[in-house]
Amino acid sequence: MARARQHIPFYVPWTDRTEIVQMTQAIRSGWLTTGPKVGLFEDRIRRMVRARHAVAVNSCTAALHVSLAAAGVGPGDEVITSPYTFAATGEAILYLGARPVLADIDSTTLNIDPGAVESAITRRTRAIVPVHIAGLPCDMPALLALARRRRLKLVDDAAHALGSWVNGRPIGSQSDFTCFSFYATKNLTTGEGGMVTTNDREAAERVRRLSLHGMTHDAWKRYTRTGSWRYDVLEMGFKYNMTDIAAGLGLAQAAKFPSIQARRRRLARRYTALLASCDAFDLPPEPKGVVHAWHLYVLRLRPGVLRVGRDEMIALLQEQGIGTSMHFLPLHLHSLYRRRFGYRRGDFPKTERESARAISLPLYPGLNRADQDRVVGTLLDLARRHRR
Numbered sequence: 001m002a003r004a005r006q007h008i009p010f011y012v013p014w015t016d017r018t019e020i021v022q023m024t025q026a027i028r029s030g031w032l033t034t035g036p037k038v039g040l041f042e043d044r045i046r047r048m049v050r051a052r053h054a055v056a057v058n059s060c061t062a063a064l065h066v067s068l069a070a071a072g073v074g075p076g077d078e079v080i081t082s083p084y085t086f087a088a089t090g091e092a093i094l095y096l097g098a099r100p101v102l103a104d105i106d107s108t109t110l111n112i113d114p115g116a117v118e119s120a121i122t123r124r125t126r127a128i129v130p131v132h133i134a135g136l137p138c139d140m141p142a143l144l145a146l147a148r149r150r151r152l153k154l155v156d157d158a159a160h161a162l163g164s165w166v167n168g169r170p171i172g173s174q175s176d177f178t179c180f181s182f183y184a185t186k187n188l189t190t191g192e193g194g195m196v197t198t199n200d201r202e203a204a205e206r207v208r209r210l211s212l213h214g215m216t217h218d219a220w221k222r223y224t225r226t227g228s229w230r231y232d233v234l235e236m237g238f239k240y241n242m243t244d245i246a247a248g249l250g251l252a253q254a255a256k257f258p259s260i261q262a263r264r265r266r267l268a269r270r271y272t273a274l275l276a277s278c279d280a281f282d283l284p285p286e287p288k289g290v291v292h293a294w295h296l297y298v299l300r301l302r303p304g305v306l307r308v309g310r311d312e313m314i315a316l317l318q319e320q321g322i323g324t325s326m327h328f329l330p331l332h333l334h335s336l337y338r339r340r341f342g343y344r345r346g347d348f349p350k351t352e353r354e355s356a357r358a359i360s361l362p363l364y365p366g367l368n369r370a371d372q373d374r375v376v377g378t379l380l381d382l383a384r385r386h387r388r
């Protein structure tokens with residue numbers, strides 16, 4: 001126990017020479033900002049998720065912002081989302097002067113409960129933002145039917161869900177807008193980056209325009225031989241375009257994405273197989289009929305079995321050289337949301353209960369079996385030592 005052992009980090013990026021080659025190419029080509037590699041990367045993602053259109057931006061937060069704007073969300077509107085999410089989901093709604101209305105989750109999946117969404121709809125509701133937590137798709141058949149029936153837009157926060165399938169189709173092909181993240185720790189990374197996919201041509205054009213100063217469509221070509229110097233600003237937009245350097249990183253990652261996902265899936269199933277016999281943990285479900293993207297492996301502690309809570313368990317694992325993380329603290333319990341909307345503990349009991357016992361285990365393509373065995377062995381040992 002006293003023996004110093006190597007630290008197993010929560011996350012390590014998965015890159016090789018191909019990322020360096022792609023990024024060097026971008027630099028040598030002279031296209032440092034949005035150019036041909038961004039177009040190629042958009043095409044790769046668009047095909048991967050079987051959407052008609054894809055627009056690259058510089059984060060998923062930006063993707064959510066411009067998608068909600070293109071969905072017609074404005075001041076005074078309400079947008080329904082999950083309290084079990086990252087700050088960015090609520091923030092994008094706030095950017096538009098709209099109100100994030102929260103609907104509690106399904107305790108098993110950690111995803112928003114369509115029944116709770118329906119109860120939260122008012123005359124001011126414009127859109128629903130489902131979050132596919134950990135890469136497990138939300139109940140899309142129910143959400144699509146609800147959105148259609150109540151004439152609401154669906155804007156998915158698919159930051160975890162590149163590669164997820166449900167309803168016989170990929171996430172990214174079904175909603176009005178789907179927003180992906182290519183942040184450093186996400187399954188496919190461009191360092192910082194995001195993407196909006198949609199099947200609606202006009203919506204895609206609007207998203208593209210909003211992501212670059214509200215300028216006319218081809219403005220980015222204005223420094224090329226065929227481009228024109230003249231452009232028009234049609235509306236107020238933002239500065240959210242992706243660079244070719246980032247897209248180069250993304251193209252290299254996209255080429256290895258199938259193997260990244262296969263490795264993640266194998267590791268996730270191995271965690272489940274090795275931990276299943278221990279009654280101290282609830283393991284993440286992988287329901288039939290879905291493809292889970294396994295962005296995260298979220299373990300939940302059973303308070304009836306263990307004497308230690310989430311915070312202590314994270315500290316104990318840290319002492320043993322195992323890095324973990326926590327996804328997510330409930331959105332409504334952050335100071336901003338308490339202050340601005342008067343939320344209190346108890347408002348979304350399922351989110352609070354599940355969040356309070358959740359720990360994300362190390363999960364990345366380069367995690368080797370020996371390290372995974374050590375994570376599992378340590379967890380089982382701690383569970384034995386800290387039983388009630």
Ligand SMILES: *Cc1c(COP(=O)(O)O)cnc(C)c1O
Nearest residue numbers: 059060061086088159181182183
């Ligand atoms: C990472 C993340 C985001 C934000 O993605 P960025 O690309 O960093 O803006 C949004 N929602 C969820 C659920 C995330 O995990």
